[in-house]
Amino acid sequence: MRNILITGVSRGLGLEIVKSILEEEDTVVYGISRSKSQGLVNLMDQYPFRLKWMSYDLNDVDHVRARIFKDFIGIQTPIHGFVNNAAVAYDDIVTNLNYEPLLDMYKVNVFTPMFVTKYVIRHFLLHQVKGSIVHVSSISVHTGYKGLAMYASSKGALEAFSKNTAREWGEKGIRSNILVAGFMETDMSATLTEDQKNRIYKRTSMKTPTTTKSVAATIRFLLSDLSRSITGQNVYVDSGTI
Amino acid sequence: MERLLQIVNTILENRGKNIVDDINPDTNLRNDLGFDSLDLAELTVRIEAEYDVDIFEDGVVMTIGDITKKIM
Numbered sequence: 341m342r343n344i345l346i347t348g349v350s351r352g353l354g355l356e357i358v359k360s361i362l363e364e365e366d367t368v369v370y371g372i373s374r375s376k377s378q379g380l381v382n383l384m385d386q387y388p389f390r391l392k393w394m395s396y397d398l399n400d401v402d403h404v405r406a407r408i409f410k411d412f413i414g415i416q417t418p419i420h421g422f423v424n425n426a427a428v429a430y431d432d433i434v435t436n437l438n439y440e441p442l443l444d445m446y447k448v449n450v451f452t453p454m455f456v457t458k459y460v461i462r463h464f465l466l467h468q469v470k471g472s473i474v475h476v477s478s479i480s481v482h483t484g485y486k487g488l489a490m491y492a493s494s495k496g497a498l499e500a501f502s503k504n505t506a507r508e509w510g511e512k513g514i515r516s517n518i519l520v521a522g523f524m525e526t527d528m529s530a531t532l533t534e535d536q537k538n539r540i541y542k543r544t545s546m547k548t549p550t551t552t553k554s555v556a557a558t559i560r561f562l563l564s565d566l567s568r569s570i571t572g573q574n575v576y577v578d579s580g581t582i
Numbered sequence: 583m584e585r586l587l588q589i590v591n592t593i594l595e596n597r598g599k600n601i602v603d604d605i606n607p608d609t610n611l612r613n614d615l616g617f618d619s620l621d622l623a624e625l626t627v628r629i630e631a632e633y634d635v636d637i638f639e640d641g642v643v644m645t646i647g648d649i650t651k652k653i654m
């Protein structure tokens with residue numbers, strides 16, 4: 341069995357990643373989010389033994405080892421992959437920047453995921469697993485959109501973290517990659533107006549939103565052994581942003 | 583000490599290095615056992631799994647004696 345830890349599984353892209361990964365019969369998913377959505381409950385009914393879920397607020401940087409790795413997964417259970425998908429977007433123009441929401445976003449998007457990575461790598465070492473880590477980033481890091489400077493900065497931090505993790509742990513066969521996603525129709529982008537969305541889609545070759553299916557399938561590939569020689573990369577799934 | 587020796591040898595074996603017959607409190611992890619930072623990380627993890635102590639969390643660990651002080 342291959343055990344995969346995924347954050348932000350209650351909706352949007354996270355739910356789609358879980359679906360995609362569970363299609364492979366030798367996988368078990370350990371999913372984390374604060375709430376359990378109907379979509380997640382349905383999947384848990386469909387896969388009672390292969391989908392495990394725990395509520396954890398990624399704002400909590402301090403209990404990653406105790407709650408996620410000891411209580412939920414268990415030290416004796418090997419992990420083979422980690423998908424850092426959960427995130428929040430603090431969206432505002434830079435001149436309105438406030439420390440509290442900035443810190444909250446960084447905890448969820450960057451600090452706690454860095455600690456999860458710490459313990460995931462420790463788990464890989466303990467069980468001698470050549471594991472795969474995938475962080476979900478955003479095309480806003482590379483193109484720039486008004487109002488997304490703070491959010492994009494948190495994703496840029498992950499990209500640098502991933503690159504250096506790949507370099508540091510490559511000789512143990514441990515890999516780390518970034519999935520750079522384009523704009524997808526999920527709750528996160530639901531606050532955008534049609535006009536804003538259309539302007540964003542116009543900046544892609546395909547003039548369409550990025551599908552969560554395509555992003556999820558690519559993440560599944562990056563977790564699998566088929567991508568054995570890919571590490572330290574940014575993989576763009578973004579309808580061809582121009 | 584016996585269990586610690588097993589852990590040390592597991593790490594040496596995983597690295598394809600020669601195992602050792604014994605260790606003592608003065609055995610230096612880097613100089614005597616040839617551990618690099620990644621080996622030390624694996625050592626931390628194996629000790630943590632066994633004794634629930636993160637030996638590198640506070641301060642420097644140079645010798646086997648430094649470890650036994652933390653897990654006893």
Ligand SMILES: NC(=O)c1ccc[n+]([C@@H]2O[C@H](COP(=O)([O-])OP(=O)(O)OC[C@H]3O[C@@H](n4cnc5c(N)ncnc54)[C@H](OP(=O)(O)O)[C@@H]3O)[C@@H](O)[C@H]2O)c1
Nearest residue numbers: 348350351352353373374375398426427478523524526528
């Ligand atoms: N949507 C886009 O256009 C877009 C574009 C590029 C990149 N991305 C990235 O894609 C990833 C998925 O985004 P999405 O669009 O699927 O977003 P979403 O629909 O808002 O879902 C976010 C997920 O993260 C979880 N989450 C949020 N805060 C959390 C916390 N404090 N603790 C635990 N879980 C938390 C949510 O679960 P609970 O609320 O139940 O906790 C939810 O499952 C994110 O990394 C995002 O930055 C999105």
